[in-house]
Amino acid sequence: MGVLQVVSLLASVVAAAGAAAVAPHHAHRSPVLGTATINLARPIGTPQHLAAGFLYGIPDTPDQVRDHFYTEMGFNYGRAGGSQLGSPARGWVYGTIEFNNRFASAVSNYKTIRKYGATMQLLIADIWGADGTAKIEMPGDNGNWTNYDNFLTALIDAINSNDITTSLDIEIWNEPDLTNVFWQRTQDQYLQMWGRGYARLRAAFPRNSITGPCLASSPSATNAWYEAYLQFVKTNNTVPDSYCWHLESGSGDDIKVTLPAFDALLEKYALPSKPLVLNEYGVKAEQQPGGSSWYISRLERYGVRGLRGNWGSNGALHDYFAGLLGKPNAGTSSYSLTQAGYWGNGEYNVYKYYYQNMTGQRVQTIGSPDGLFDVFATKGKAYNSVKMLCGTRLAAGNWDILVTGLSSVGLPSPGSVTVLSHQFNYTDGEFGNVPAPIDQGTTTYKYKKDQLLLHVSTDKTSAYAFEFV
The missing domain is CATH 3.20.20.80 (Glycosidases)
Structure with a gap:
């Protein structure tokens, strides 16, 4: 299964249960294959759940x-x-x-x-x-x-x-x-x-x-x-x-x-x-x-x-x-x-x-340049309404998600934010009985310059969701 890691843009990282903390500047990490971007300051319309x-x-x-x-x-x-x-x-x-x-x-x-x-x-x-x-x-x-x-x-x-x-x-x-x-x-x-x-x-x-x-x-x-x-x-x-x-x-x-x-x-x-x-x-x-x-x-x-x-x-x-x-x-x-x-x-x-969690407004996103990793994100009016869903197209490896415009959801710059993570596994394949995704717990991160960097290390089948809480 994939392992979630998150890295802030500051040297100070406070880790909590369920996620592996990584030092800044990607120390002790495998090469990053690309970065997807989320701009919370750029809404692009109400979610219609077009893929459902x-x-x-x-x-x-x-x-x-x-x-x-x-x-x-x-x-x-x-x-x-x-x-x-x-x-x-x-x-x-x-x-x-x-x-x-x-x-x-x-x-x-x-x-x-x-x-x-x-x-x-x-x-x-x-x-x-x-x-x-x-x-x-x-x-x-x-x-x-x-x-x-x-x-x-x-x-x-x-x-x-x-x-x-x-x-x-x-x-x-x-x-x-x-x-x-x-x-x-x-x-x-x-x-x-x-x-x-x-x-x-x-x-x-x-x-x-x-x-x-x-x-x-x-x-x-x-x-x-x-x-x-x-x-x-x-x-x-x-x-x-x-x-x-x-x-x-x-x-x-x-x-x-x-x-x-x-x-x-x-x-x-x-x-x-x-x-x-x-x-x-x-x-x-x-x-x-x-x-x-x-x-x-x-x-x-x-x-x-x-x-x-x-x-x-x-x-x-x-x-x-x-x-x-x-x-x-x-x-x-x-x-x-x-x-x-x-x-x-x-x-x-x-x-x-x-369907149930990604409500409010869609925000602008850009997939990774290699075309293999992508993310969908929504927000409401408050910082704790931010939701992100990401996955790959039959690829395993390491990718980053750069989240910008944190101040648009009421977060100070600089400041800190707590992230709740979920991992969606394909346990036992297409007929597997999987009642819920894995709750990976929360981690609190300091950030600056109105942006945060999330790191995802994944296999070819897992997906992840992140929430500001």
Whole structure:
């Protein structure tokens, strides 16, 4: 597990239980890989907990997961459409009964999501049957759009008859750039499908948000899929209400780089800025306390909504809150989709802390220059309202956090401040039963020049929270 250390900018350090004191100037320390910065004097808006949503992860059985698991983490956005359900619920291309049964799964998820005041994104591709499990017919095959038109008619009727339009966002297709998995045809055929589907859905649901392109890859100046898509929606007048793509390409997939690249593409094609919903973030290995804290920090800094990716298969795709919960027989041959008795894992505790403790105002932060360590911070009016959450992107080592603007929360300069520390461990992995983070106790530090330096030594999975008390 990681070890927290804190160092002040003065030679005088008073250590208390739970944290290791380190002399100034980093004496007897391993090399520091970089410094993240928090400016308490620069508020950037009210926290909206933009990262507190996930893909699937909700059982079709109502109330199978108890209410408090949703409310304690501030769940606010879901994404579903019946993917990977077997016969007789495989989707439209397998017949009307299979369409109705798969759509029933989406309706069940919608009702659960709305129970907690959250928004749902409807995965139309999954309702069609394009969940990557088989080679199937695609809309517009051989230039024939009759089946797709009939599908849209049935889909529109089903949405209306089930009264699920409130807080429903509509996603026309998932990851069409994976042409050997979810789309299985050319980009040109996809664009024709987009234009046709957009026109029908916009006419049927003028008040609902349509989102796209929801590509697996991130935008760049050399990504032909983005170039063709943006040019098409511009000329075809089918610009989505929100833009979406996925953050699941590993270490090179960073919104610090891809957001400016996307803005440049919008400018190139004279397209308007729209809200962003990065509706899958995190590869499997990144789904642990440190990785989630890194993504939370990134999404909050740039004001972008994100949903956790889900790496479950078949029934497990519709369970576990996309990797945040465990239950009896999880991950074994005795697993049952309908089994209840859930508990939160170590990563779930990060989302609980994020929602319950990080309130007031977000403040300006800058991640470490190496891109591997990041921090999210909030404050209220008093010094004891300051909260910080940090973690790495699959990296172990030593990083600093420079906290500036202490006087903006009522602390004198110079002076002293007491810091309470929490450590979030990934004990026993994704199905581990971890009731709470480790309380590392408090340490009081003297500081000067209105700033304090915190030192974090961590492994690849742990996260930390610091509070002024």
